[in-house]
Amino acid sequence: MLDARLALRKTENERSIIKITDSIGCGAKDLFIVARPCAVEDLAQMQQVAEALPLGTIQALRGCIYKPRTSPYSFQGLADEGLVILSQIKKISSLPIVTEVMSSQQVATVIDYVDVLQIGSRNMQNFELLKTVGQIDKPVLLKRGLSATIEEFIMAVEYVLSHGNPNVILCERGIRSYDTYTRNVLDLGAVVALRQLTHLPVIVDPSHAAGKRELIPDLARAAIACGADGLIIECHPQPELSVSDARQALSLPDMQTLIDSLADIAKAVGRQLVAKPMATQQDQFSMLSQATLVG
Ligand code: PEP
Numbered sequence: 001m002l003d004a005r006l007a008l009r010k011t012e013n014e015r016s017i018i019k020i021t022d023s024i025g026c027g028a029k030d031l032f033i034v035a036r037p038c039a040v041e042d043l044a045q046m047q048q049v050a051e052a053l054p055l056g057t058i059q060a061l062r063g064c065i066y067k068p069r070t071s072p073y074s075f076q077g078l079a080d081e082g083l084v085i086l087s088q089i090k091k092i093s094s095l096p097i098v099t100e101v102m103s104s105q106q107v108a109t110v111i112d113y114v115d116v117l118q119i120g121s122r123n124m125q126n127f128e129l130l131k132t133v134g135q136i137d138k139p140v141l142l143k144r145g146l147s148a149t150i151e152e153f154i155m156a157v158e159y160v161l162s163h164g165n166p167n168v169i170l171c172e173r174g175i176r177s178y179d180t181y182t183r184n185v186l187d188l189g190a191v192v193a194l195r196q197l198t199h200l201p202v203i204v205d206p207s208h209a210a211g212k213r214e215l216i217p218d219l220a221r222a223a224i225a226c227g228a229d230g231l232i233i234e235c236h237p238q239p240e241l242s243v244s245d246a247r248q249a250l251s252l253p254d255m256q257t258l259i260d261s262l263a264d265i266a267k268a269v270g271r272q273l274v275a276k277p278m279a280t281q282q283d284q285f286s287m288l289s290q291a292t293l294v295g
Pocket residue numbers: 038064068119120121122143173205208
């Protein structure tokens with residue numbers, strides 16, 4: 001059997017809740033929903049996402065400033081300029097921020113500005129990076145490798161845990177297969193298996209799995225129905241203008257419709273969508289608008 005002494009659950013009911021902030025956790029009854037443009041492009045773009053979506057139900061924003069691109073000639077992310085935007089959007093939206101890191105150096109650069117560090121598929125077995133994020137105490141969102149087996153995925157998680165960081169969220173984002181119609185094959189079987197084998201939360205990224213926006217809402221609903229602890233979904237104020245992954249970006253109204261459609265499914269599987277009281281939401285919107293004026 002797999003020597004994943006920290007990741008595997010010891011009893012049938014053992015489940016860990018990963019604390020993101022004092023009021024937000026991943027792995028509890030509330031679904032952990034992360035909205036995200038593929039890459040941070042400018043402050044207005046991030047602000048439009050934050051303003052259009054139900055703050056509260058959306059529990060984190062993701063913005064990437066370092067982009068792992070297949071081609072070295074493609075947009076590589078705004079780096080330092082993007083970090084300034086991330087800190088501004090964190091301040092004005094009060095939402096936790098998730099961002100991807102690809103090296104130990106990038107971990108050091110972003111650590112004080114963000115709440116969750118994502119390690120993307122291409123780095124799932126970058127063992128030195130796994131050891132580095134094992135030595136911090138912020139939550140790590142680890143995505144399954146492009147062709148990683150479930151066991152390899154669990155052992156990558158084990159690297160982080162065994163270096164001292166217990167705060168790991170797993171993310172299924174589709175695996176490579178022969179079919180080119182979908183970008184990847186969303187492996188919902190892995191979601192079920194990972195939740196049975198480990199005590200850690202498992203969320204689903206239907207965007208990189210499907211690669212086509214019209215497939216995403218149904219896959220997202222299926223993910224919640226099979227027990228996923230949350231979703232991370234790409235959306236953009238003007239999807240067709242997205243600098244990366246435009247074909248899979250949802251418009252903000254479509255994102256809202258998708259989120260609304262999750263409530264009944266969540267209930268059927270003993271989960272819930274966080275519904276923030278309107279008054280609080282209004283406060284947050286006016287905070288956002290004021291910040292727009294000032295900034
Ligand atoms: C991403 O989340 O933006 C990304 C590049 O995804 P993945 O690592 O799953 O390909």
